[in-house]
Amino acid sequence: MAWLRNLARLARSSSSSSSKPANRFGSPVLSVPGFAGFSSAAAAAYAGLGPTVPGQDKPRLVILGSGWAGCRLLKGIDADLYDVVCVSPRNHMVFTPLLASTCVGTLEFRSVAEPISRIQPAVSTAPGSYFFLARCTAIDSDAHAVHCETVTDQGGIGDAPEPWKFKVSYDKLVIAAGADASTFGIRGVKEHAIFLREVHHAQEIRRKLLLNLMLSDVPGISEDEKKRLLHCVVIGGGPTGVEFSGELSDFIIKDVHERYSHVKDYIHVTLIEANEILSSFDVRLRQYATKQLTKSGVRLVRGLVKDVQPKKVVLSDGTEVPYGLLVWSTGVGPSPFVRSLEFPKSPCGRIGVDEWLRIPSVQDVFAIGDCSGFLESTGNSTLPALAQVAERQGKYLCALLNQIAKAGGGFANAAANIELGDRFVYKHLGSMATVGRYKALVDLRQSKEAKGLSLTGFISWFVWRSAYLTRVISWRNRFYVAVNWLTTIVFGRDITRI
Amino acid sequence: MAWLRNLARLARSSSSSSSKPANRFGSPVLSVPGFAGFSSAAAAAYAGLGPTVPGQDKPRLVILGSGWAGCRLLKGIDADLYDVVCVSPRNHMVFTPLLASTCVGTLEFRSVAEPISRIQPAVSTAPGSYFFLARCTAIDSDAHAVHCETVTDQGGIGDAPEPWKFKVSYDKLVIAAGADASTFGIRGVKEHAIFLREVHHAQEIRRKLLLNLMLSDVPGISEDEKKRLLHCVVIGGGPTGVEFSGELSDFIIKDVHERYSHVKDYIHVTLIEANEILSSFDVRLRQYATKQLTKSGVRLVRGLVKDVQPKKVVLSDGTEVPYGLLVWSTGVGPSPFVRSLEFPKSPCGRIGVDEWLRIPSVQDVFAIGDCSGFLESTGNSTLPALAQVAERQGKYLCALLNQIAKAGGGFANAAANIELGDRFVYKHLGSMATVGRYKALVDLRQSKEAKGLSLTGFISWFVWRSAYLTRVISWRNRFYVAVNWLTTIVFGRDITRI
Numbered sequence: 002m003a004w005l006r007n008l009a010r011l012a013r014s015s016s017s018s019s020s021k022p023a024n025r026f027g028s029p030v031l032s033v034p035g036f037a038g039f040s041s042a043a044a045a046a047y048a049g050l051g052p053t054v055p056g057q058d059k060p061r062l063v064i065l066g067s068g069w070a071g072c073r074l075l076k077g078i079d080a081d082l083y084d085v086v087c088v089s090p091r092n093h094m095v096f097t098p099l100l101a102s103t104c105v106g107t108l109e110f111r112s113v114a115e116p117i118s119r120i121q122p123a124v125s126t127a128p129g130s131y132f133f134l135a136r137c138t139a140i141d142s143d144a145h146a147v148h149c150e151t152v153t154d155q156g157g158i159g160d161a162p163e164p165w166k167f168k169v170s171y172d173k174l175v176i177a178a179g180a181d182a183s184t185f186g187i188r189g190v191k192e193h194a195i196f197l198r199e200v201h202h203a204q205e206i207r208r209k210l211l212l213n214l215m216l217s218d219v220p221g222i223s224e225d226e227k228k229r230l231l232h233c234v235v236i237g238g239g240p241t242g243v244e245f246s247g248e249l250s251d252f253i254i255k256d257v258h259e260r261y262s263h264v265k266d267y268i269h270v271t272l273i274e275a276n277e278i279l280s281s282f283d284v285r286l287r288q289y290a291t292k293q294l295t296k297s298g299v300r301l302v303r304g305l306v307k308d309v310q311p312k313k314v315v316l317s318d319g320t321e322v323p324y325g326l327l328v329w330s331t332g333v334g335p336s337p338f339v340r341s342l343e344f345p346k347s348p349c350g351r352i353g354v355d356e357w358l359r360i361p362s363v364q365d366v367f368a369i370g371d372c373s374g375f376l377e378s379t380g381n382s383t384l385p386a387l388a389q390v391a392e393r394q395g396k397y398l399c400a401l402l403n404q405i406a407k408a409g410g411g412f413a414n415a416a417a418n419i420e421l422g423d424r425f426v427y428k429h430l431g432s433m434a435t436v437g438r439y440k441a442l443v444d445l446r447q448s449k450e451a452k453g454l455s456l457t458g459f460i461s462w463f464v465w466r467s468a469y470l471t472r473v474i475s476w477r478n479r480f481y482v483a484v485n486w487l488t489t490i491v492f493g494r495d496i497t498r499i
Numbered sequence: 500m501a502w503l504r505n506l507a508r509l510a511r512s513s514s515s516s517s518s519k520p521a522n523r524f525g526s527p528v529l530s531v532p533g534f535a536g537f538s539s540a541a542a543a544a545y546a547g548l549g550p551t552v553p554g555q556d557k558p559r560l561v562i563l564g565s566g567w568a569g570c571r572l573l574k575g576i577d578a579d580l581y582d583v584v585c586v587s588p589r590n591h592m593v594f595t596p597l598l599a600s601t602c603v604g605t606l607e608f609r610s611v612a613e614p615i616s617r618i619q620p621a622v623s624t625a626p627g628s629y630f631f632l633a634r635c636t637a638i639d640s641d642a643h644a645v646h647c648e649t650v651t652d653q654g655g656i657g658d659a660p661e662p663w664k665f666k667v668s669y670d671k672l673v674i675a676a677g678a679d680a681s682t683f684g685i686r687g688v689k690e691h692a693i694f695l696r697e698v699h700h701a702q703e704i705r706r707k708l709l710l711n712l713m714l715s716d717v718p719g720i721s722e723d724e725k726k727r728l729l730h731c732v733v734i735g736g737g738p739t740g741v742e743f744s745g746e747l748s749d750f751i752i753k754d755v756h757e758r759y760s761h762v763k764d765y766i767h768v769t770l771i772e773a774n775e776i777l778s779s780f781d782v783r784l785r786q787y788a789t790k791q792l793t794k795s796g797v798r799l800v801r802g803l804v805k806d807v808q809p810k811k812v813v814l815s816d817g818t819e820v821p822y823g824l825l826v827w828s829t830g831v832g833p834s835p836f837v838r839s840l841e842f843p844k845s846p847c848g849r850i851g852v853d854e855w856l857r858i859p860s861v862q863d864v865f866a867i868g869d870c871s872g873f874l875e876s877t878g879n880s881t882l883p884a885l886a887q888v889a890e891r892q893g894k895y896l897c898a899l900l901n902q903i904a905k906a907g908g909g910f911a912n913a914a915a916n917i918e919l920g921d922r923f924v925y926k927h928l929g930s931m932a933t934v935g936r937y938k939a940l941v942d943l944r945q946s947k948e949a950k951g952l953s954l955t956g957f958i959s960w961f962v963w964r965s966a967y968l969t970r971v972i973s974w975r976n977r978f979y980v981a982v983n984w985l986t987t988i989v990f991g992r993d994i995t996r997i
Contacts, residue, residue: 048719092713093995109609114995118758125758134713134996151717153710167718200997212651215590215632219649220665221546260616260623477990484982492975497591497612498632499698 049168050086050131052145053412059084059129060411062402063147063171065137067094067117069388070370071177073395074402075121076474082406084129085121086169090136090152092117095200096473097388098433099482101245104197104206105252106494112481114200115474133169137178140342142363145413146170172413173365173402176342176352177395180333180371180386189309194329197241206328211498213325214257217264230325231268234314236306237331238274239281240434243290245328246272247437250297254438256494271300271322273314279442281385281432282455286442289457293436333386339372347374349383356381356424358398364414367402369394384427397425433465441465547666548584548629550643551910557582557627558909560900561645561669563635565592565615567886568868569675571893572900573619574972580904582627583619584667588634588650590615593698594971595886596931597980599743602695602704603750604992610979612698613972631667635676638840640861643911644668670911671863671900674840674850675893678831678869678884687807692827695739704826709996711823712755715762728823729766732812734804735829736772737779738932741788743826744770745935748795752936754992769798769820771812777940779883779930780953784940787955791934831884837870845872847881854879854922856896862912865900867892882925895923931963939963 053061060083064071067089078085096113103110117132118125124132135149151165182198184190195209196202213230216222222230233249235242249270258265272278272294278301279287294301304316314322335350344360347353351374352360358373360366370391375381384390401421410416431445431453441462446453456464466486473479551559558581562569565587576583594611601608615630616623622630633647649663680696682688693707694700711728714720720728731747733740747768756763770776770792776799777785789799803815812820833848842858845851849872850858856871858864868889873879882888899919908914929943929951939960944951954962964984971977 050718091996092709093997109607110997111607111993111995114997116758116993116995118994122758126760128761131716131761132713133717134710135717151714153714162714165714165717165720169718204997211590212632215630216649216651216660216663218629219631219633219663220548220667222663260614262624263626263629475990477986477993480986488975488978492973495609495614495975496616497609497614498589499591499608499612499702 049146050170052170053084053172055412055415060172060406060413061086061129061170062173062175063088063169064175064177065089065147066177066179066370066372067091068177068179068370069094069097069391070179070395071175072115072117072120072474073392074175074177074369074399075117075124075395077396077399077403078121079403079406080121080123080127080130082403082411083173084127085123086131086133086171087117087121087124088133088135088137088147088149088169089117090134091199092132092134093200094120094474095198096469096478097198098244098469099473100197100200100203101241101248103200103203104245105210105248105256106207106496107248107251107489108482108485109495110200110204112478112485113473115478119475119477133167135167137338138166140174140176140366141168142174142366144170145172145174145365147174171365172411172415173405174367175398175402176360176366176368176372177370177391178336178338178372180339180351181336182329183332183334184329185331187306187309189311190329193309193311194236194327197245197328197330206326208498209326211496214261214264214268215498217267217325218261225323227264227267228269229312229323231264232322232324233268233270233326233328234322234324235270235272235328235330236274236314237329238272238276238278238301239330239332240279240432242272242274242328242330243279243294244435245330246270246294246299247297247435250294250299251437252494254297256496259493260496269300270298271302273302273304273306273316273322275303275305279434282434282442282444283446286444286455286457290434290436290442293438293440297437333371336372344368345376347383348377349374351383353377355379357401357421358394358425365416367398369398389430390427393427394425433461433468435462435465547644548668550668551582551670553910553913558670558904558911559584559627559668560671560673561586561667562673562675563587563645564675564677564868564870565589566675566677566868567592567595567889568677568893569673570613570615570618570972571890572673572675572867572897573615573622575894575897575901576619577901577904578619578621578625578628580901580909581671582625583621584629584631584669585615585619585622586631586633586635586645586647586667587615588632589697590630590632591698592618592972593696594967594976595696596742596967597971598695598698598701599739599746601698601701602743603708603746603754604705604994605746605749605987606980606983607993608698608702610976610983611971613976617973617975631665633665635836636664638672638674638864639666640672640864642668643670643672643863645672669863670909670913671903672865673896673900674858674864674866674870675868675889676834676836676870678837678849679834680827681830681832682827683829685804685807687809688827691807691809692734692825695743695826695828704824706996707824709994712759712762712766712994713996715765715823716759723821725762725765726767727810727821729762730820730822731766731768731824731826732820732822733768733770733826733828734772734812735827736770736774736776736799737828737830738777738930740770740772740826740828741776741792742933743828744768744792744797745795745933745938747935748792748797749935750992752795754994757991758994767798768796769800771800771802771804771814771820773801773803777932780932780940780942781944784942784953784955788932788934788940791936791938795935831869834870842866843874845881846875847872849881851875853877855899855919856892856923863914865896867896887928888925891925892923931959931966933960933963 062083072094093114102108123130139148182196217227217230307317308315345353352368353376371386374383410419435441443456443461560581570592591612597611600606621628637646680694715725715728805815806813843851850866851874869884872881908917933939941954941959
């Protein structure tokens, strides 16, 4: 009988599913479609979070992006002072320094990804705080609002629902939307190469590598095709490219030799770099890295890529390099979103900020991380696109915003008379990179010219691992990174292609 | 200077990559394109493993499939007696009883997938043994060979390479290619519902569930659309459907309430079944399961699905059930490949076998698992499509094949006079199913009518967990299953959408 009652209840609930106007959420500030404030928007299909009401609501802080900068800010912001809204196309932060390890299964993907709601629980529990899986399409700084569109891709599986547009009013806005991989306008890079910036890139690399290993074992594949399929080419000799090459050679030396012994002699790694590898490290460390990589079987080639075709890369001197897997890691540049913004830019095309990381031409808007750079007028040079810089900026801005709110300047246009305190000053703590085979470089000097400690070898590798293990944000992921490292040593890397 | 030498070497190796005829592999039996034996094949593009030569090679055992039956056989086969070739579209075995747990993150995907090369290391190390990521397209039992085609899909990412065709001669062939999910010819099932049979199904369910949870939190989504997005509908009340519903309600009770508290009151699970849920269990256990599921908030509905549309299911009485996630789990039936085979069939359309699991009309071909059934002439009824049956058949056949090879009957057409010994007899050891909230059913009777032990509740759940933990094949996965269970209890399920 319970079955029948349920069926009747179900029938009732489904028969009422005609389209009626959108209702309010639990939050008092959530507006119904057509709220005033945007003149141009098609009101009927355009709902959003309307402006906050001082005295009734908390001020609303909107953060665009969930990378190092945005997440450090999210983590430290006082959710009693602000309602926090994070808008990002991914619901997690990627612990980028360990991403290269996931491409070959040294670490698992979920061990290096941290959900936003674990970083700032308020977004999932506080009534006025939200995480929106969406992309910001425009900023209306006069109206203090951002226009957004939901991200609904399903990784190629099934039909993606139509994106849904909405807008969010802000009291304070922080742009931490990051940068895009540079392709230098080279044809074919986006189509044929894989970047190494997001978890789905690492998943794609792992799937492709395992596919090529299996395809090359199929009867009748020619020797040349086998060599091509198993030629892994990495473009760009920065820390990401070098670490990925190191991981890949570890994978080849240990796992491919054990588990793909039919084809083990065909697999090779080539790292192509236009200048020096690891150019930010000093000459002694660079030489050590070169020696170690060569010893592990990585071919280091100096060259400039001219053209990327489906099965080969063409260098500027005409050399053709056939590949089965092509990973592109040549640094970052401003994204189309950043280019579309009409704020004054820094010399390198990033969103220009002053020394308090504000965008000086508008009220209540800040920019941090790879999308931002000091304005020329500040006299500071642009900081490198490093996790370290982004994290430090997030930490600084988080303290600044908490301080502003405490001083009563949290709402829109209310911070004009508030004392901001110290400017943001970046102090480099050092650089690290692993080169595979339990070896790494650690450079604890503030700049290439400065004096200080620099290490190479196993101890460096140990420092590298320990440093990252302590810096992974949650205890869950710290635990899983340690467990993954342990099982990689004991059982080898997982070669399941899923 | 090393750079320059490498560049020169690279240029030389790449300039020689013109298309020359395929070379031999390391294996002595690997043929060049155009080997004799198949009259119809386009010889030039059709390489393969040619027939073995008695006295020179080991006999070759070809196994189609990598499910419970095929992998149990692979695990136990003596690689000193046979060269083993496994042909399957996936390079791993899925531990299916725990697959439902991975859809919500109780377990991780890789904890329930076992690479073939860990089950039978010979496929990656022995010179004449292989694993081919491919699909069998036809069996030529007269010529003792199978036609195959590589599987190159990349999960929707990037361009898939063209499939490559090849053939493999066998001395013994075991068809363990499994079955397909039944759709009963209902329109829209394949397009809109997700099955729960492979790891990629579980990944799709997890991504979609997390996407819907986030989409429903976006401003301006109507109440009805929120209800629809968060309505998870499960079709089929067998163990898979029930366990998935239980996992889903656990996820809702614990993780959605904590991490998606804005939308927690909108999410519901409905399980639709045409007959009784868990019909293979006895009435007392069924009633317990019904009570537990209802208590956890799962709506049990008796109904017959007539039509599946993109956003709603229509039942045969006209009731419309809107859904955001639709999981289809109504049992299995013969796959198109099995239907295409011209062997005599069992009463339910599976490949017909005798009591030694041979296909009696041809030499040296066996069939096990869900793709096979006893011929009517044997007087045995078809066994249920259970992991337990498949595993037992794999174990039996593995012993039989080892015995045949030891008796000198390993090569093609050489086993005619060999004593086969005992017939295959299936003895049911019992059934288990979990219903969520640390509760399960364990039924240790041989059939519904037989006497014996049956348990419900927490102790059952503990038995359920322990039994599976010990039956997971490798120590690596045993370790990870335990670690995943532990972290799910301590930290909750991972809601990263990657």
